[in-house]
Amino acid sequence: MTGGTLSRRQALAGAAGGLGIALAGAAGADPAPPSPSLQALARSKGMRFGSAIAAGPQGSRPEGGTIDNPAYAAVVARECGLLVPENEMKMQALRPDPATFDFRRADRLMAFAADHALDVRGHNLLWHNTRWLPAWVNDFDFGSRPATAAEKLLTTHVDTVCRHFGTRIKSWDVVNETIDPATGAMRDTVLTRHLGDRVIDIVFHAARQALPDCQLVYNDYVEWEAGNETHRAGVLKLLERLRRDGVPVDALGLQSHIGGDSDLTGPAGAPQEAAWRRFLEEATGMGLDLLCTEFDINDRAFPGDPARRDAVSADYTRAYFDLTLSFPQVQDVLAWGMVDRFSWLNGRAPRPDGLPRRPCPYDRDDQPKPMRAAIAAAIQAAPPRSAPHAPHI
Numbered sequence: 001m002t003g004g005t006l007s008r009r010q011a012l013a014g015a016a017g018g019l020g021i022a023l024a025g026a027a028g029a030d031p032a033p034p035s036p037s038l039q040a041l042a043r044s045k046g047m048r049f050g051s052a053i054a055a056g057p058q059g060s061r062p063e064g065g066t067i068d069n070p071a072y073a074a075v076v077a078r079e080c081g082l083l084v085p086e087n088e089m090k091m092q093a094l095r096p097d098p099a100t101f102d103f104r105r106a107d108r109l110m111a112f113a114a115d116h117a118l119d120v121r122g123h124n125l126l127w128h129n130t131r132w133l134p135a136w137v138n139d140f141d142f143g144s145r146p147a148t149a150a151e152k153l154l155t156t157h158v159d160t161v162c163r164h165f166g167t168r169i170k171s172w173d174v175v176n177e178t179i180d181p182a183t184g185a186m187r188d189t190v191l192t193r194h195l196g197d198r199v200i201d202i203v204f205h206a207a208r209q210a211l212p213d214c215q216l217v218y219n220d221y222v223e224w225e226a227g228n229e230t231h232r233a234g235v236l237k238l239l240e241r242l243r244r245d246g247v248p249v250d251a252l253g254l255q256s257h258i259g260g261d262s263d264l265t266g267p268a269g270a271p272q273e274a275a276w277r278r279f280l281e282e283a284t285g286m287g288l289d290l291l292c293t294e295f296d297i298n299d300r301a302f303p304g305d306p307a308r309r310d311a312v313s314a315d316y317t318r319a320y321f322d323l324t325l326s327f328p329q330v331q332d333v334l335a336w337g338m339v340d341r342f343s344w345l346n347g348r349a350p351r352p353d354g355l356p357r358r359p360c361p362y363d364r365d366d367q368p369k370p371m372r373a374a375i376a377a378a379i380q381a382a383p384p385r386s387a388p389h390a391p392h393i
């Protein structure tokens with residue numbers, strides 16, 4: 001797609017919006033972008049719609065789903081009211097070494113958001129998993145008073161990062177994925193070795209101190225399909241413990257990577273609607289808000305034919321959001337990327353037939369798929385949110 005085509009589309013969308021005319025299907029023209037946008041639909045319900053976007057090359061995906069790709073940036077800017085940086089605010093990205101904070105990429109993303117009047121969620125202050133901590137943290141010399149040194153490392157990081165972005169960020173994923181899905185227990189890291197479970201408390205308290213009005217989120221890939229039972233129970237146990245101990249957690253982020261790495265078509269991948277509803281009831285019963293932070297669908301085992309695959313994914317999307325958005329505590333819905341060709345899932349286990357993945361609301365040519373319509377329909381069917389739940393939104 002060329003930049004020229006895009007601007008024409010945007011112009012058409014603007015004109016259509018103003019006149020209330022549907023332009024889709026004009027002979028010889030590219031189809032007009034769907035209108036209203038997902039963000040407009042979400043806003044009419046007191047919600048926000050957003051997506052992950054990157055700033056700069058993404059490891060094995062040099063072209064990435066980035067602000068530098070005009071076609072991708074246009075889809076995101078048109079459909080979203082909210083962004084989340086795919087990698088740029090993670091400790092691995094911001095902290096090349098113990099002495100350095102490198103905010104350049106994250107700041108480019110913030111500037112893109114400001115230029116397009118988009119909000120930004122912070123992701124994340126601590127991805128509490130050895131695999132995703134910077135190597136220098138895993139190898140850190142904690143010295144003769146290791147608990148003090150570990151606490152200092154964490155509070156310095158959280159304080160510096162929170163204050164750098166300040167009140168421009170009104171919602172942070174403070175801790176990401178600290179529960180091991182296999183056991184339901186806290187993951188062991190070099191930090192728990194010195195601080196035990198207090199790692200989590202320290203990070204939340206530091207975030208609250210730096211940003212008193214920010215929504216502080218615990219974010220994890222607890223999903224609704226079978227196989228997530230231990231993970232869900234473990235996350236609830238952690239949240240109960242945090243509540244009991246007065247740790248300032250405001251919301252639970254439901255990553256919503258539907259299917260995870262499993263086979264969604266097998267019995268082990270079946271949605272557990274009743275258990276999911278109970279899980280959300282228990283979380284909201286603790287007074288927590290909810291967010292869908294990283295929606296996409298693992299279409300690994302879905303039919304190869306694109307039209308059939310898209311139909312199955314759209315049904316799945318609709319069912320998931322119909323149930324999940326029936327909870328008015330969900331105010332933000334974010335996709336983990338808008339366009340198939342940039343999805344992080346392309347770098348995960350391939351489909352057995354080798355066909356490209358279709359995990360996102362838009363296809364490889366930046367055209368909306370039935371999944372996009374399913375999200376729109378679920379938002380339209382959702383009960384309106386009367387008022388923001390917490391003072392931070």
Ligand code: XIL
Pocket residue numbers: 058059086087176255294344
């Ligand atoms: C992923 C990114 O999409 C990849 O580019 C990166 O290599 C690894 O992280 N859960 C999360 C996200 O909370 O931060 C992850 O993002 C996807 C799973």
